[in-house]
Amino acid sequence: MTHQELRDSVKAAMLAKDSVRLLVVRGLVTAATNDLVAKGRKPTEELTPEELEAIVSRAVKQRKDSIEQFEKGGRADLAETEKAELSILEAMLPPQMSDAEIEVVVRAKMAEMGPIDKQKSGQFVGAVMKDLKGKAEGSAVKAVVERVLG
Secondary structure, eight states, X not given: OOHHHHHHHHHHHHHTTOHHHHHHHHHHHHHHHHHHHHTTOOTTSOOOHHHHHHHHHHHHHHHHHHHHHHHHTTOHHHHHHHHHHHHHHHHXXXXXXXXXXXXXXXXXXXXXXXXXXXXXXXXXHHHHHHHHTXXXXXXXXXXXXXXHHO
């Protein structure tokens, strides 16, 4: 997705009278603008697709955290709103890798780096995450690494 496509989706959501999608997309446009300013760039510039993907990933993580907190607090109504927003955000991301696909990458990285000490598994997960570049969630990678290390 490009920055311009994101801006155009605001108009599309307005025309479709899709209030949830409009809320989500406006939030992403704002986050993208804030990210540009934080990086010392002009708000009229455009982010790369990779930078936009990182913003959407952050929003997905925030929604998942909110859903968990709302469910713990007995606020199913608020959790449902967050779930609706989460489904829109997840559709904007590339498909996530399966555990089997992650395991192939993990084993290849282990062969490259040599034996991994269980105390340093966090550093190893970080190295694998760099290779995957948003194709898998950190929690999924961590679970696979723990399973492989035994």
